[in-house]
Amino acid sequence: MSSLTTPTSSLEIDFGALDFNVKLLKSLANPTANLTSPGPKVGFCAVIKQDAYGLGAARVARRVAALGADLLAVYSLDEARALADVPIKTPVLVLMPVSQLDRGDPLYRLAVNGRLHLVLHSEQQAAELAVLTGRIGLDLPVHIQVDTGMSRGGCLPEEAQRLVDMVCRTPRFQLAGVMTHFSSPGHDEAFTKEQARLFRQWVDAIKPRLIEANKKGKLPTAVHAANTAATLRSSQLHATMIRIGQGLFGYGADSLQGDAEHIELAGPAAALRPAVRWLSRIVHIQEIPTGWPVGYANGYPLSLSNRGQVRVTGRKWDRIRTAGPQEQIIPLSERARGGVFAPVVGRVSMDQITIDLSDVPLNIAMIGSEIELIGVDPTAANHLPTLAEQAGTITHELLCRIAPNVERKYIVSDEVPAAGSGGGPGSATTTGASQSPTVHLSSPARAAVA
Numbered sequence: 001m002s003s004l005t006t007p008t009s010s011l012e013i014d015f016g017a018l019d020f021n022v023k024l025l026k027s028l029a030n031p032t033a034n035l036t037s038p039g040p041k042v043g044f045c046a047v048i049k050q051d052a053y054g055l056g057a058a059r060v061a062r063r064v065a066a067l068g069a070d071l072l073a074v075y076s077l078d079e080a081r082a083l084a085d086v087p088i089k090t091p092v093l094v095l096m097p098v099s100q101l102d103r104g105d106p107l108y109r110l111a112v113n114g115r116l117h118l119v120l121h122s123e124q125q126a127a128e129l130a131v132l133t134g135r136i137g138l139d140l141p142v143h144i145q146v147d148t149g150m151s152r153g154g155c156l157p158e159e160a161q162r163l164v165d166m167v168c169r170t171p172r173f174q175l176a177g178v179m180t181h182f183s184s185p186g187h188d189e190a191f192t193k194e195q196a197r198l199f200r201q202w203v204d205a206i207k208p209r210l211i212e213a214n215k216k217g218k219l220p221t222a223v224h225a226a227n228t229a230a231t232l233r234s235s236q237l238h239a240t241m242i243r244i245g246q247g248l249f250g251y252g253a254d255s256l257q258g259d260a261e262h263i264e265l266a267g268p269a270a271a272l273r274p275a276v277r278w279l280s281r282i283v284h285i286q287e288i289p290t291g292w293p294v295g296y297a298n299g300y301p302l303s304l305s306n307r308g309q310v311r312v313t314g315r316k317w318d319r320i321r322t323a324g325p326q327e328q329i330i331p332l333s334e335r336a337r338g339g340v341f342a343p344v345v346g347r348v349s350m351d352q353i354t355i356d357l358s359d360v361p362l363n364i365a366m367i368g369s370e371i372e373l374i375g376v377d378p379t380a381a382n383h384l385p386t387l388a389e390q391a392g393t394i395t396h397e398l399l400c401r402i403a404p405n406v407e408r409k410y411i412v413s414d415e416v417p418a419a420g421s422g423g424g425p426g427s428a429t430t431t432g433a434s435q436s437p438t439v440h441l442s443s444p445a446r447a448a449v450a
Contacts, residue, residue, distance in 0.1 A: 007407045009280045013055050013249075014376070015063055016413040017275035021250055022046075022067045024272065025231065028265050029242050042238050043070040043222055045093065047245035049079065053399040055249065055276065056408055058086050064248065065090040071117070071222075073243060080116065081106050093117040093143065093177075095153070099128035103136060114219075117141045117176055120163050121154050126170075133172035141219055142167060143177035146202055148195040150183040157202045164209045168216070175213035177222040177241070178203060185230035185237070186255030189262055192230065196237055199225055228252030232269040233262075250274040250376075251395045254385035276384060278374035278402065281317035282367055285357065300348050300373060301391040301398065308344040308390065309381040310355055311372040314364040339372070340364065341381060374398075 022044070029042035046069040052060040057079065061072055065088040073093045074080050080092050084106040092110060098118050101107060110116040120126045120142050133140050144163045145154030154160065160178075167173040180199045185192045203210075203223060210221050223239040228247035230237045233256060246252045253269035263269075300308065342355040342365075357365045375382045388395045 008283070009278070010407045010409055011402060012277040012279065012409050012411055014275040014277070014411055014413045017250055017273035017376070018060070018063060018248055019067060020273050021248055021275070022064060024268065025242070025244055025247055026068070028268055029231065029238050041240070043241035044068065045071040045073050045224060045241055045243040046248060047073040047243050049073065049075045049245070050400050051079070051082070053245070053249070053396055054402050055399065057082055059410055060248070061086050061090070062088055070241065077107060080110070084110055089115070091115045091117050091141070093119065095119050097121040097125050099125045099132070101132060111138055111140065114139065114141060117143060119143045119145050119179070120167070121145055123159060123163060123166065126163055126166055130170045130173065139172050139174060141174045141176035143179050144175070145179050145181070146199065148180045148198040149191065150181045152181070154180065157198070160202065161206055164206045168209055168213055174219055175210070175221050176219045177224060178206070180225045182225060182227065182230050185227065185233055187257040189233070189258050192233065192237070196225070229255050232256060232265045234264045246395055247272065249276055251385055274376040274378060274384065276374055276399065277372065277376050280371045280373060282365065282369045282371060285365070285367060300353050301393070301401070302348045303391040304344055304387065305347045306345060308387060309341050310344065311339045311375055311380070311382055312342055312357070312360050312365050313339040313370045313372050315370045317368050317370045
């Protein structure tokens with residue numbers, strides 16, 4: 001492949017890690033499940049909003065469906081439409097308020113087959129949907145969201161209880177779920193417990209209606225509240241279904257704060273495997289005199305200017321690669337070990353970043369050398385949660401900001417990484433316009449633009 005057609009950046013999504021994470025989280029929610037049990041007591045909802053956080057919702061949906069996910073959650077109808085033709089049978093839950101659906105919409109096929117679930121946030125929305133289902137003759141599974149303190153969706157307990165009554169009275173509605181959302185289960189244990197108490201109190205109040213709904217409906221009513229952090233904090237928060245987003249890709253345990261004894265599943269959570277690796281290449285190397293200003297970068301948080309680290313892997317970017325449209329088994333030893341860390345220097349710019357190669361051996365740092373921006377070693381400086389903390393943000397945002405034009409590759413690793421086994425800071429950028437320099441090197445150095 002010529003340099004004119006070689007991509008400058010590539011995102012690896014490791015389905016081996018995803019498989020491991022899903023199985024681990026399902027086992028944590030169902031510790032007594034075994035081969036002779038009729039099925040897991042706690043269901044599994046895979047949250048794949050925003051194109052699975054930029055990692056490819058259709059591909060991820062197929063994978064988690066094969067692993068037995070009970071539900072796929074997206075935010076909008078557009079995100080649900082992207083899954084309409086994916087050859088899976090797993091239902092899709094749309095989290096935003098929806099009150100209209102047309103027979104010509106691709107989602108109508110999902111709805112007819114009972115695979116489209118909607119969330120009720122208000123009595124007005126529910127009334128509009130009730131009219132719609134009667135007009136087009138559609139049985140619709142719905143979930144009622146009660147606001148227990150998140151204040152970002154759903155309705156207060158009193159209105160939510162009226163919604164339960166309304167759903168039970170409406171022939172075309174099926175009460176498929178009741179839900180809430182914890183606002184800060186990672187770092188605010190006290191408020192999470194209070195939200196859980198309010199939710200349990202509300203569920204207890206509507207239990208007669210839930211029994212009635214289960215007799216009437218084709219689906220059991222799921223009770224769900226826990227995201228990844230809540231799932232790991234306490235089994236008391238699991239209810240009858242957990243909703244896992246960042247945990248699919250090995251993240252979420254890093255957000256848990258508090259004493260270990262207050263985090264029930266902290267030990268198993270540490271085994272989650274990071275599934276995302278972002279790679280680029282060195283495109284230019286320049287000798288910089290002492291005191292000379294340097295700067296540049298792109299596709300990488302501006303807040304990591306003069307702070308981030310990347311790993312120069314010691315491999316060539318344009319080597320023959322086995323990963324492609326179909327998943328290939330890639331030994332972890334070929335992906336996460338060895339190399340040398342290099343700091344990001346100067347200002348991250350639109351298309352490139354600059355790294356300091358002063359301490360990197362000449363034989364592994366040259367034009368065309370591979371650079372690892374995000375690695376899979378949780379102990380390394382380019383671990384995604386570490387970078388997110390340095391950037392003053394969260395893992396979700398960093399994943400979602402990776403541009404769609406960055407090539408996505410799906411691979412399957414065959415090992416569990418050992419802590420500290422390698423994988424360090426790495427950075428890369430492509431060519432772009434220069435910006436105002438922001439740093440002066442204190443000694444002669446080699447600066448690489450990636």
